[in-house]
Amino acid sequence: MNEAQLVARVRELFSPRIGDDAAVVDDQVFTTDMLVEDVDFTRAIPLATIARKSLAVNLSDLAAMGAAPAYALVALALPEWARERADELLVSLANAAKEHGIEIIGGDLSRGEKLTIAITAVGRIVTRPLLRSGAKPGDRLYVSRPLGASAAGLSLLSKNDALSYAEREFAESCIRRHLDPEPELALGLALAKIPQVTACIDVSDGLSTDVHHLCEASQCGAEIERERIPVFPDLAAYGPKLGIAVREAVLDGGEEYALLFTSSLRESELSRLTGRPVYRIGRMTRERGVVLVDGGAARPLEPRGFDHFA
Amino acid sequence: MNEAQLVARVRELFSPRIGDDAAVVDDQVFTTDMLVEDVDFTRAIPLATIARKSLAVNLSDLAAMGAAPAYALVALALPEWARERADELLVSLANAAKEHGIEIIGGDLSRGEKLTIAITAVGRIVTRPLLRSGAKPGDRLYVSRPLGASAAGLSLLSKNDALSYAEREFAESCIRRHLDPEPELALGLALAKIPQVTACIDVSDGLSTDVHHLCEASQCGAEIERERIPVFPDLAAYGPKLGIAVREAVLDGGEEYALLFTSSLRESELSRLTGRPVYRIGRMTRERGVVLVDGGAARPLEPRGFDHFA
Numbered sequence: 055m056n057e058a059q060l061v062a063r064v065r066e067l068f069s070p071r072i073g074d075d076a077a078v079v080d081d082q083v084f085t086t087d088m089l090v091e092d093v094d095f096t097r098a099i100p101l102a103t104i105a106r107k108s109l110a111v112n113l114s115d116l117a118a119m120g121a122a123p124a125y126a127l128v129a130l131a132l133p134e135w136a137r138e139r140a141d142e143l144l145v146s147l148a149n150a151a152k153e154h155g156i157e158i159i160g161g162d163l164s165r166g167e168k169l170t171i172a173i174t175a176v177g178r179i180v181t182r183p184l185l186r187s188g189a190k191p192g193d194r195l196y197v198s199r200p201l202g203a204s205a206a207g208l209s210l211l212s213k214n215d216a217l218s219y220a221e222r223e224f225a226e227s228c229i230r231r232h233l234d235p236e237p238e239l240a241l242g243l244a245l246a247k248i249p250q251v252t253a254c255i256d257v258s259d260g261l262s263t264d265v266h267h268l269c270e271a272s273q274c275g276a277e278i279e280r281e282r283i284p285v286f287p288d289l290a291a292y293g294p295k296l297g298i299a300v301r302e303a304v305l306d307g308g309e310e311y312a313l314l315f316t317s318s319l320r321e322s323e324l325s326r327l328t329g330r331p332v333y334r335i336g337r338m339t340r341e342r343g344v345v346l347v348d349g350g351a352a353r354p355l356e357p358r359g360f361d362h363f364a
Numbered sequence: 365m366n367e368a369q370l371v372a373r374v375r376e377l378f379s380p381r382i383g384d385d386a387a388v389v390d391d392q393v394f395t396t397d398m399l400v401e402d403v404d405f406t407r408a409i410p411l412a413t414i415a416r417k418s419l420a421v422n423l424s425d426l427a428a429m430g431a432a433p434a435y436a437l438v439a440l441a442l443p444e445w446a447r448e449r450a451d452e453l454l455v456s457l458a459n460a461a462k463e464h465g466i467e468i469i470g471g472d473l474s475r476g477e478k479l480t481i482a483i484t485a486v487g488r489i490v491t492r493p494l495l496r497s498g499a500k501p502g503d504r505l506y507v508s509r510p511l512g513a514s515a516a517g518l519s520l521l522s523k524n525d526a527l528s529y530a531e532r533e534f535a536e537s538c539i540r541r542h543l544d545p546e547p548e549l550a551l552g553l554a555l556a557k558i559p560q561v562t563a564c565i566d567v568s569d570g571l572s573t574d575v576h577h578l579c580e581a582s583q584c585g586a587e588i589e590r591e592r593i594p595v596f597p598d599l600a601a602y603g604p605k606l607g608i609a610v611r612e613a614v615l616d617g618g619e620e621y622a623l624l625f626t627s628s629l630r631e632s633e634l635s636r637l638t639g640r641p642v643y644r645i646g647r648m649t650r651e652r653g654v655v656l657v658d659g660g661a662a663r664p665l666e667p668r669g670f671d672h673f674a
Contacts, residue, residue, distance in 0.1 A: 055450050060473055063451060067458040068468040077469035084469055086484060088439035090476045129398035129482045140365050148377040158378040159387035159394055163370055163672050166400045172439045172482030174396060362473050
């Protein structure tokens with residue numbers, strides 16, 4: 055089975071609550087994410103960083119739902135090498151949990167050939183849950199921060215070229231964004247309080263894929279203006295020299311953990327209400343499908359982001 | 365770090381809610397368990413069976429807390445071979461969930477070299493949570509069903525000897541108990557309703573280890589009478605011929621998922637109140653440590669059950 059077939063089967067067999075970034079039950083939301091060695095990270099990454107990221111990807115799902123972090127459970131499969139340094143992992147997890155106000159209330163320890171971290175996070179709905187399904191034709195489409203750094207960071211992780219001082223600074227900031235993504239928890243909570251925010255998802259698979267997820271759930275289409283998509287600082291300048299496909303990093307790069315959301319409100323109004331910049335990148339349309347307007351030409355934007363089984 | 369060091373560190377760093385079969389938060393309990401290929405099962409086991417068991421071990425934790433199943437989340441790392449047959453796994457999971465009245469509300473699909481199933485289960489407290497920590501010196505110690513079949517089944521799984529008809533029947537019933545354990549959900553709920561039931565745990569690591577867990581949490585000791593421990597039917601008769609160490613299977617065998625619990629009430633009274641047999645195997649003592657009385661002699665019972673990192 056490919057991913058699409060599997061997801062279709064999951065929706066057939068299991069709860070209709072499945073399909074959003076987290077499942078809503080009364081005033082709680084539930085989400086789970088598993089990170090696997092040699093699929094999601096390698097042993098070259100510090101254990102403390104892997105632990106922080108494992109929690110962050112779950113917190114980002116809570117953020118996309120407009121929920122406040124409440125509880126988490128952590129199941130670990132530890133190979134020998136990771137067991138010897140398990141303290142590093144546990145301390146980092148405890149610190150990250152403290153920082154984001156989530157209480158780790160349970161876990162499971164097991165052996166395994168590959169380090170595997172499965173975290174389940176529980177969030178509390180404060181005002182209302184943000185769903186993927188509320189966008190309406192005519193709504194403006196927003197992204198919460200500049201894109202492209204995570205894919206660039208992943209590509210730069212494996213580079214050993216001699217870099218200039220400025221290039222090294224740029225590379226390090228991209229790598230940091232890839233390894234230590236910041237979940238948009240405060241923004242998610244702020245958006246949930248604004249009645250004119252209609253839908254939300256986090257950019258985990260890549261903009262081109264996640265906008266399709268949002269459109270499908272909302273049963274409408276979207277038109278994105280290429281020039282409006284905010285690009286990570288200096289990516290356009292340094293990217294090409296460092297062998298990074300900038301356009302792909304921005305449009306298809308996964309693990310951004312920015313929020314992608316829709317609202318009838320204007321950019322200035324949303325910025326005022328949330329107290330921070332947000333970026334209008336297009337609008338929702340009645341016609342299905344996603345269109346990218348680039349230099350005057352409009353073309354379909356195919357979902358070329360992360361495929362969990364590619 | 366060995367398991368004891370890891371567990372000590374987890375208790376230091378994380379929530380004091382950790383330490384029971386599941387974490388209690390208001391009227392909910394939360395638990396997570398991860399099963400890993402070549403650690404907890406092999407590819408020789410049908411996917412449908414692995415899926416059922418993954419859910420059952422989590423449900424057993426809810427049973428030990430006296431909670432009713434409510435919701436579950438399932439994170440899967442699927443290698444190529446399992447992806448091709450994923451439908452078998454998903455259908456089995458859906459059926460097992462339906463059978464036990466638990467709603468699967470979320471999940472995560474990922475690649476992985478080894479099939480890994482991490483399930484988080486949420487239970488609802490109906491009357492009160494059963495904890496490990498309530499046992500008092502003088503309480504009677506009970507087990508919910510005969511022991512030994514799971515360890516025997518595991519050992520018989522890898523045997524290819526020619527068996528007589530009766531031996532084969534016995535072997536199959538042991539293997540079934542190992543692969544398809546029945547969580548004691550109804551008993552857990554019934555025990556929670558009886559105020560004189562003071563503590564409870566499920567036998568997942570093995571009687572000799574789990575009685576120590578219960579004693580440590582309750583800050584007391586226990587005395588177990590060897591002759592009183594109910595032994596799985598025919599295990600004493602067929603076990604030795606089939607190469608099974610019966611004493612070890614009963615005392616140290618893990619993955620039984622029987623309940624081990626304490627109460628001031630007598631066996632007949634508890635059987636009447638729960639409407640089923642329960643087995644008194646000893647009593648709780650003021651003196652710390654666990655003593656096994658066997659043929660008139662009393663010796664310390666060391667925890668020789670499952671070590672997650674052995």
